[in-house]
Amino acid sequence: MDFEQFFRDRLGDLRAEGRYRVFADLERQAGRFPRARWRERPDAEAREITVWCSNDYLGLGQHPAILRAMQDALLHYGAGAGGTRNISGTTHEHVLLERALADWHGKEAALLFTSGFISNEATLGTLARQLPNAIVYSDAQNHASMIAGIRHSRVEYHIFRHNDAGHLRELLASHDPARPKIVAFESVYSMDGDIAPIAEICDVAEEFGALTYLDEVHAVGMYGKQGAGIAERDGLSHRLTIIEGTMGKAFGLMGGYIAGSAAMVDFIRSFAPGFIFTTALPPVLVAGARASLEILRGASDLRRQHQARAQQLRQSLLAAGLPVMLSESHIVPVRVGNPVACKAISDRLLRQHDIYVQPINYPTVPRGTERLRFTPSPDHDDRMISTATEALRACWREHALPLAS
Numbered sequence: 297m298d299f300e301q302f303f304r305d306r307l308g309d310l311r312a313e314g315r316y317r318v319f320a321d322l323e324r325q326a327g328r329f330p331r332a333r334w335r336e337r338p339d340a341e342a343r344e345i346t347v348w349c350s351n352d353y354l355g356l357g358q359h360p361a362i363l364r365a366m367q368d369a370l371l372h373y374g375a376g377a378g379g380t381r382n383i384s385g386t387t388h389e390h391v392l393l394e395r396a397l398a399d400w401h402g403k404e405a406a407l408l409f410t411s412g413f414i415s416n417e418a419t420l421g422t423l424a425r426q427l428p429n430a431i432v433y434s435d436a437q438n439h440a441s442m443i444a445g446i447r448h449s450r451v452e453y454h455i456f457r458h459n460d461a462g463h464l465r466e467l468l469a470s471h472d473p474a475r476p477k478i479v480a481f482e483s484v485y486s487m488d489g490d491i492a493p494i495a496e497i498c499d500v501a502e503e504f505g506a507l508t509y510l511d512e513v514h515a516v517g518m519y520g521k522q523g524a525g526i527a528e529r530d531g532l533s534h535r536l537t538i539i540e541g542t543m544g545k546a547f548g549l550m551g552g553y554i555a556g557s558a559a560m561v562d563f564i565r566s567f568a569p570g571f572i573f574t575t576a577l578p579p580v581l582v583a584g585a586r587a588s589l590e591i592l593r594g595a596s597d598l599r600r601q602h603q604a605r606a607q608q609l610r611q612s613l614l615a616a617g618l619p620v621m622l623s624e625s626h627i628v629p630v631r632v633g634n635p636v637a638c639k640a641i642s643d644r645l646l647r648q649h650d651i652y653v654q655p656i657n658y659p660t661v662p663r664g665t666e667r668l669r670f671t672p673s674p675d676h677d678d679r680m681i682s683t684a685t686e687a688l689r690a691c692w693r694e695h696a697l698p699l700a701s
Contacts, residue, residue, distance in 0.1 A: 313635055313636075314634075314635035314636035314637075314638065314639045314640075314657065315635055315657045315658060316639075320334060320646070320652055320654070321334060321335040321336075321337075321338065322334055322347070322652075323342060324357070324358075326357075326358040326363065327358055328358075329347075329350075329352070329355045329357065329358050329673070329675050330346055330347045330348070330350065330355070330673055330675055330676055330680070331344055331345070331346060331347075332344070332345055332346075332347050332652070333345070334646065334650075334652065336647070343650060344650065345646065345650040345651065345652050346650060346651055346652065346676075346680055346683075346684070347652050348651060348652060348653040348670050348671065348672070348676070348684060349652065349653045349654045349668075349669060349670065349671055350671060350673070351544065351545040351671065352545070352546075352548045352673070353517070353518060353545055353546045353602065353626065353671060353673060354517065354518075354546050354548070354592075354595070354598055354599075354602060354673060354674060355548070355673050355674060355675045356517075356546065356547060356548030356549075356588050356591060356592075357548030357549070358548075359548065359587075359588070359591060361587050361590075361591060362548065362549075362584050362587045362588050362591070363584075364587075365583045365584055365586065365587035366580050366581070366583055366584040366587075368583070369389065369579050369580045369582075369583030369584070370580045372579075373387060373389070373578075373579040373580065373583075374579075375578065375580070376575070376578050377390075377575060377576035377577060377578050377579060378576075379575065379576065380572065380573065380574060380575055380576060381408075381565075381571070381572075381576045382572065385575060385576030386576065387576075387579040387582070389579040389582040389583050389586065390408060390576065390577070390579070390582055392586060393406075393408065393582050393585055393586050393589070394406045394407060394408055394553070396586060396589055397541075397553050397555055397589070398555050400522065400524050400555075400589065400593070401524050401525075401527075401528070401533055401539050401541075401555040402524075402528075402533045402534060403533075403539065403555040403556050403557070404556070404557050404558040404561070405555070405556065405557065405558045405560075405561035405562070406553050406554065406555040406556075406561065407553060407554050407555075407561045407564060407565055407571065408551060408552070408553050408576075408577060408582070409551065409552040409553060409554075409570070409571060410550075410551060410552070410574055410575075410576075410577055411542070411544065411550065411551060411552050412441065412511075412513045412540070412541070412542030412544055412545075412551075412552035413440075413441040413444075413552070414441075414552060414570050414571075414574070415441075415540050415542075415552030415553055415554055416439065416441035416442045416444075416445055416511060416540060416552070417441050417442075417444045417445035417448065417570055418445065418564070418568040418569070418570030418571050419445065419509070419538065419540065419554050419564050419568060420432070420442055420445030420446055420449070420478070420480060420509060421444075421445035421446070421448045421449045421568075421570070422449075422563075422564055422567050422568040422569075422570075423449075423478060423507070423509075423564075424445070424446060424449035424451045424453075424478060425449040425450070425451065426563075426567055427476040427478070428476065429475050429476065430449075430451050430452075430475065430476040430477070430478060431451065431452045431453065431454065431471055431475055431476070431477050431478070432446050432449070432451060432452070432453040432454070432477075432478045432480060433453070433454050433455075433456055433464060433467055433468065433477065433478065433479045433480070433506070434446055434453055434454070434455050434456070434480045434481075435455075435456060435458055435459065435480070435481040435482065435492070436455050436456065436457055436458045437458045437482070437485050437487075437488070438480060438481065438482060438511070439482065439486070439511060439513075442480055442482075442511060446480065454467045458485075459490065459492050459493055461493055461496035461497050461499070461500050464479065464497060464500050464501075465500045465503070465504075468500065468501075468503075468504040468506065469504070473504065473505070476507070477501075477504060477505065477506035477507065478506065478507045478509060479497060479500075479501045479506045479507070479508050479509065480509040480511075481497060481509070481510060481511070482510070482511040482512075482513075482514070483510055483511065483512045483514070483515045483525055483526035483527065484512075484514040484515045484518075484519075484526060484625045484627070485514075486513075486514045486627060486669075487627075487629065487656060487660065487661050487667070487669065488621060488623060488627075488629065489621070489623025489624065489625040489626070489627030489628070489629060490623055490624055490625070491526060491624045491625060492510075492526070494510065494526060494527060494530060494532050494535075494536075495530065495532055495535075498532060498535040498536065502535070507537045507538070508535070508536045508537045508538070509536075509537065509538045509540065510527060510536045510538065510539050510540065511540045512525035512526065512527065512539055512540065512541050513540065513541055513542040513544075513545060513552075514545060514625070514627070515625075516541040516542065516545070516546060516547075516592075517545070517546025517547060517588075517592045517595075518546050518599060518602070518625075518626060519599070521596070522592070522593045522594075523546070523592040523593060523595055523596075523599065525539070525541065527539060537556055537557075537560065538554055538555070538556040538560065539554070539555045539556065540552065540553070540554045540555075541553055541554075541555070543581075543585045543588070546592065547585055547588040547589070547592070548584075548588055549581055549584050549585050549588060550577070550581055551577050551581060551582070551585060598674055601674040602626060602672075602673060602674045603626060605672045605673065605674055605676055605681075606625075606626040606627075606628060606672050608672075608678075608681055609628050609670060609672045609676070609681050609684070609685075610622075610628050612681050612682065612684075612685045613628070613630060613670075613685055613688065614700070615685075616685050616686075616688070616689045617689070617699035617700050618630055618685075618688055618689065618692065618699065618700060619631045619698075619699070619700040620700070621667065626671065626672070627669065627670075627671060628669075628670040628671070628672065629656075629667045629668070629669045629670070630667055630668045630669075630670065630688065631665065631666075631667045632655075632666045632667055632668065632697065633664055633665065633666055634666060635655075635657040635658065635663075635666045637666075637695050637697065638655040638656070638657055638666040638667065638668065639655045639657070640695065641655070641668065641688075641691045641692075641695060642654060642655040642668065644691050644694070645687055645688070645691060648687075649683070649687035649690075651683070651684055651687055653668045653669070653670055654668075654669070655667075655668060656668070656669050668688075670684075
C-alpha cells in the first residue's frame, strides 16, 4: 500500500469538503486580552487581531495574581512534576487543589487529571468497564471525550435524545432493573449553548437507581454564587454522583478533574489507566489553578459583566439580521450551514477585518449546521462588538448568505 498517497488523498478530501483544520499562529499578550498577534505564515510580520473564540472565558489567563502564583511556584518547585502521581509526582500543590475543588463542589474528594478530555475518558471508561454488567445512557450531544470513554469501555450503551428526560426514562425502564446504570450528560453544551434540565434528569436517574455523571466544563467558574457551575446555581450538586470540570476554560489554565464521594474518587484513582500511567500536572499549573479558584469563588461581578457582554453581542448580531442560534448561556453561535462558506468567512474575517473566530464544522457539529462560535468575554468592549457585527454583516453580503427572518 502507498501509505503516503493514502494520507494525501484523505487530507485532500477534507480540503474539498471545507473541513481541513488550519491552526491560527497566535501570540497571546498578557494584559491585552482579547487582543493577540497573528502571523499568516511563520515568516510573516505579526498583526494585531481580536480573538472572539477563546475558551479563556473570563480572561483569567492574564490575571496578575495567577501569574504571580505561577512565578512563585516555578521558582519553588521547578518546571515539572517529576513523574506520575504515584511515583514522585504528587506535590503539596496537588493535594491542596484537590481539597479546594472538592469543597467548591460540596463533595468529599476530587481528583486531578491532565485535561478535561482525559478526566472524562478515563473516569467514564473505568466506571463502565469495572461495574459488573453496566449500561451507560449518554445524551445525544455529549462531548467526544465522554463518547470515547464510553466506547472504550466496550459495555452496552444507549443514546437518549438531547436534554430529553422522558426519552431517558423510556430507555431506563426497558432494561433489567438489577443492572448498574450510568447516566452521562453535560450542563452547558458548548456548540449550541443550551443548558441541561439537570433536576429532571436527576429525578429519572434516582427513580431507577442510576449513577449520574455531569460534565460542567463550560460552566465551572461561570455560574453559581461561587462559580461552581450550573449544579451549584440550581442547588443540585448534592444530587449528582460525579461532577467533572476543567481548568482549561474559565480558570484560564490547563487540566481536568472529577469530584464526588471519597470512595468513588479513590476507586478511579486506583483503577483508571488514564490517571495512573500519565505524568502529573506540573506544580506551576496547579498553583495557578489554586489562585484562579480563589478568584472565581468571589467573582460574581465578573460573571455578571460576562453575561452582559454575551447578551450585548447576541442582540447586536440579531439586530443586524444575522442568523444567531439562540442559546441560554454565554456561547453565541452564528449559523452558516455550509462548511466551505463557514471556512471562507472565518478566513475573510481574519485577513480583512483582524477578527479571529474559528469555523466549527463536521464532525464537531452535524452537517448542515456549520457555524461560527463566538465566546465574548468581559474584556470585549462596545467598539469590538460593533466592529465584529459590521464585519460579519459584510461577509454575509459578500457570500450572498440569507439573513435571519
